[in-house]
Amino acid sequence: MTQTQVILDQVVLIKVDATIYGARKKLNKEDLVLADGSKLPPEDLASLGSKRLLDPDRLSVFNRLKKEAERICLRVGTRFLGGFIVPVAAAAQVTVELDRIAQDFALAKAEFLDGYDAAVQDWMVKHPEFAGIIEKAIDSVALVATRLAFDYLVVSVALPEQMPIQEVERLESKIGSLSEQMFHEIAVDANLLVEQSLLGKEQVTRNALRPIKRIRDKLDGLSFLDHRVAPVVATIDDLLGKIPNRGSIEGSLLQEILATAMLLADPDKTRRHGEGLLATQVPAIETDADVVLGVDDIEETINPEESEPSLPAYSTSVINETTENDPDFTDLFDGIFDDEIEAELATDDWAFDVLLDQHQSDLETSHGAEEDHDSNHATEPATVTAGDDEDADDSDQDYWF
Numbered sequence: 001m002t003q004t005q006v007i008l009d010q011v012v013l014i015k016v017d018a019t020i021y022g023a024r025k026k027l028n029k030e031d032l033v034l035a036d037g038s039k040l041p042p043e044d045l046a047s048l049g050s051k052r053l054l055d056p057d058r059l060s061v062f063n064r065l066k067k068e069a070e071r072i073c074l075r076v077g078t079r080f081l082g083g084f085i086v087p088v089a090a091a092a093q094v095t096v097e098l099d100r101i102a103q104d105f106a107l108a109k110a111e112f113l114d115g116y117d118a119a120v121q122d123w124m125v126k127h128p129e130f131a132g133i134i135e136k137a138i139d140s141v142a143l144v145a146t147r148l149a150f151d152y153l154v155v156s157v158a159l160p161e162q163m164p165i166q167e168v169e170r171l172e173s174k175i176g177s178l179s180e181q182m183f184h185e186i187a188v189d190a191n192l193l194v195e196q197s198l199l200g201k202e203q204v205t206r207n208a209l210r211p212i213k214r215i216r217d218k219l220d221g222l223s224f225l226d227h228r229v230a231p232v233v234a235t236i237d238d239l240l241g242k243i244p245n246r247g248s249i250e251g252s253l254l255q256e257i258l259a260t261a262m263l264l265a266d267p268d269k270t271r272r273h274g275e276g277l278l279a280t281q282v283p284a285i286e287t288d289a290d291v292v293l294g295v296d297d298i299e300e301t302i303n304p305e306e307s308e309p310s311l312p313a314y315s316t317s318v319i320n321e322t323t324e325n326d327p328d329f330t331d332l333f334d335g336i337f338d339d340e341i342e343a344e345l346a347t348d349d350w351a352f353d354v355l356l357d358q359h360q361s362d363l364e365t366s367h368g369a370e371e372d373h374d375s376n377h378a379t380e381p382a383t384v385t386a387g388d389d390e391d392a393d394d395s396d397q398d399y400w401f
Contacts, residue, residue: 228274
């Protein structure tokens, strides 16, 4: 089975079909009153545009509902072929929300049609000098009813059994670009968070972190699109785990939040961050024959009793050590801040320093605690039950979002 088919088996395509009446008609020459000697340009040079038939604010509810439907799909999915690729596991949740949007749209439509004639009359009263050209272009209520509709469709996507190789490659190329689109959408959300809620703030409330939680959930749900996503999710989880249950967020923790958001706001840096973290998980071990062992071979070669305690899988201190020796990741955090915020932050490496200092502090605290524990219980045998720590770690985190 190809990687493309593996991805397609885990997603559905949701197409949102929202038709909204424009309440516009083409502006004709006879609609204009020209001064003596005035001349309109020919049609191949300039267009007259359109005229409004009623107050556009009366149609804003339909545009709002359409955008809300798109946000619901983007919360867990990403754009694809004019619709939204959504994980199969999240499809039911999305359709429930879209059903609610459809009901709200139907109610708004009925209300609009009931007041359509009055809305047109109000518009002509507001523009009495042009009431004539408005009245000539008015559409019937029956026609307007056909121009207001909301629906959606959920379909599965699969590779046909009989398909020219060129078409297969074209579809695979589209599927391969899904991760790029996902990282771009994440960057847009993270940039909005930085600009609207974090920059220039000395403290924030926990509500300001809702976008980060949404970003984390979206990445987690679409992690099968790119192998670099999982360590990025782990980085966000580590950050969210430090958020206090009550009170404002400030100081070094706020700086770490800002640094993480700035990282997520750059798609390239986010991908390289995940790639760098993955590179530290399975170090290459060379034999005398210069053969690099796989994970299974490494596990068999190393004696568990002689191995040193390992660092956390996504420790930032490990990133620092690796980036100093690996030229592929020396600029992992370079340029994390753009020109618009250079006045607020001293150097391009500030975000890296914040994350590094915070993780280094956590590691030192953890290491000190381990030494105290070992000295107090050196003579006492310890019984370890497999799964105890996992049960504690797997408990649901209340993120209050």
